Amino acid sequence: MKSNLKTLDQLIEETYGKLGSPSRNKFEWGAQLFKISAMIKVARLNxxxxxxxxxxxxxxSKYAISIAENNLIEIRISTLQKIVELGLGGRLVINIKL
Known part of the structure; x- marks a missing residue:
C-alpha cells in the first residue's frame, strides 16, 4: 500500500517552490522573522x-516591542540589538551564509 504522506520539506517545496526561487525566498524570510518574534515574546514572558x-x-518603546513580538513589520537590527543585549542580557550574533 502506497502512503500519501509527505514531509514538511516536500509540502513547503510544493507550495513555495525550490530553494532559491523568489516565492521560496519570501517564505523562508517570513519564517525567520516569525521565529525571531516568537523567541522575543517567550523570553519576555519568561x-x-x-x-x-x-x-x-x-x-x-512598547510599540517597538509589540511590533517585534507580533511580526507586523520587519524589525530594525538596532532595535533587535537593544532587545537582545539590554533587555535579555545576551549578545546579538548575525551570520551570513553564502
Missing part, C-alpha cells in the same frame, strides 16, 4: 515582564 516594562529595560 522574565515575567509586560511589554511596557520590557520596553523600558530595552531602552525602546
Amino acid at each position: 522574565l515575567m515582564l509586560t511589554q511596557k516594562e520590557f520596553a523600558i529595560k530595552c531602552g525602546t
Whole structure:
C-alpha cells in the first residue's frame, strides 16, 4: 500500500517552490522573522515582564516591542540589538551564509 504522506520539506517545496526561487525566498524570510518574534515574546514572558516594562529595560518603546513580538513589520537590527543585549542580557550574533 502506497502512503500519501509527505514531509514538511516536500509540502513547503510544493507550495513555495525550490530553494532559491523568489516565492521560496519570501517564505523562508517570513519564517525567520516569525521565529525571531516568537523567541522575543517567550523570553519576555519568561522574565515575567509586560511589554511596557520590557520596553523600558530595552531602552525602546512598547510599540517597538509589540511590533517585534507580533511580526507586523520587519524589525530594525538596532532595535533587535537593544532587545537582545539590554533587555535579555545576551549578545546579538548575525551570520551570513553564502
